[in-house]
Amino acid sequence: MAKKGVIMLNLGSPDSTKVEDVRTYLDQFLSDDRVLDLNPVVRKLLLKLVILPKRPAESAEAYEKVWTEQGSPLIVTSVEQQKLVQQNTDIPVYLAMRYGKPSTEEIVAEMKKDGIDDLLIIPLYPQYAMSSYETAVVELMDQLRAQGMGEIDTVLVQPFYKDxxxxxxxxxxxxxxxxxxxxxxxxxxxxxxxxxxxxxxxxxxxxxxxxxxxxxxxxxxxxxxxxxxxxxxxxxxxxxxxxxxxxxxxxxxxxxxxxxxxxxxxxxxxxxxxxxxxxxxxxxxxxxxxxxxxxxxxxxxxxxxxxxxxxxxxxxIPCLNTHPAWIKWLNDKIERWEP
Incomplete structure (x- = not known):
């Protein structure tokens, strides 16, 4: 019998508000050719000579304004979403970020160790964009293939912008x-x-x-x-x-x-x-x-x-975050997928 799993995908965040951590995050984020879709040589020069020398310090200052005792608001809330969804299903629910941690690579390794061979993929993006929904899904599929899981069954939740x-x-x-x-x-x-x-x-x-x-x-x-x-x-x-x-x-x-x-x-x-x-x-x-x-x-x-x-x-007005109606939406997706 197939072992089912659910993975929720989101953007990600720096590990901390330290300038070096923000620089690492921005380098990964802006090196993505679906985000900064320029000629590779131009993109590299722009990053190294224009963006990365100054922007990490500015962004680190901005992150400090919203950082919580538990860490990045996006990561903290996403983990709470995962926990709430997991409370309502026996199927393992995973959370992966396109950039930063928990990385898609490490979560795919975890799913492989757990023996997952039937996967529901939920990108946490209501609308389709190459720099969000698309790049998160492509990274997941690349990691599944790279780690020998390219043949597992997958169901991809489509953009739900008017669901x-x-x-x-x-x-x-x-x-x-x-x-x-x-x-x-x-x-x-x-x-x-x-x-x-x-x-x-x-x-x-x-x-x-x-x-x-x-x-x-x-x-x-x-x-x-x-x-x-x-x-x-x-x-x-x-x-x-x-x-x-x-x-x-x-x-x-x-x-x-x-x-x-x-x-x-x-x-x-x-x-x-x-x-x-x-x-x-x-x-x-x-x-x-x-x-x-x-x-x-x-x-x-x-x-x-x-x-x-x-x-x-x-x-x-806050985003959906952990609103009960949103958690129910996620669990309903899982229930409708499960045979």
Missing amino acids: PQYIDALWESIRPKYEGSDAHLMMSFHGIPQRHVQKTDPSHDHCLKTKNCCTTPHPAHATCYSHQCYATAYALMTKGGLSHDDVTISFQSRLLKDPWLKPYTDFEIERLAQEGVKKLKVICPAFITDCLETLEEIAMEGKEEFLKHGGEEFEL
Whole structure:
């Protein structure tokens, strides 16, 4: 009889806030050609001469602002998710990070030792992007092959950006913080370069080239991050009975000077404040787990910008994290997979 296992995949975090640990993490992260998709020689020079000499110290300072006694918020919460899911199933549940620890390589070695030969793969990314969902899955499959597990049975959970149960869980996590607040709601998704959207368009002639490309039905939407972000936003608006006037959709976390998906979150925060919005609540639906990008970039930097430009009240509504509806979503996936 096959021995089943479940693996949850997430991005990862530095081992500590020490500059050297942050540098190691950023080097691994930005050396990934699905993240920094440049000519290998150019990428290496850019990393060694421009990014890694300065950015690790800046990022280490940012990580220090959100680090907990237990460690990285993303890792701590992800481990708690794993434990809660494990409490509701007899199938072994593993957790692996694309970068940092626990690494995909070491978790695959653990699964091999445990004799796993039938695997449910759950990337913890609602939307598809080559720099998140795709690279995490590719790394897992590479490690399975490298460690002699390439022939095991696998089932891959597809991006769940508009899955009704996921939208229900997301709204249930938001509703108590938002309903009755008379605040404007910003949905800030993680940004990606526009070229990534075009690269994942199999037709190479729809995404960011056709008018209303994100809302005009097309096969490219199966791997289009931009479309899937808007689909999440619109599904959530429908669920919560929100109008377009209630919501601003934006994209955060730019790197380098290439054009990224717009509108940019920092620009929109400033604009809303200057146009008279006094209360702003922000959600980050591209993230399942709160991390540097939500806790520091939005809750701290975003709040500072909003108040500086005339806003009065600003709040980051937490990600799903360990919300019971989200844990139930994960366990339901396992139950439906198990024969």
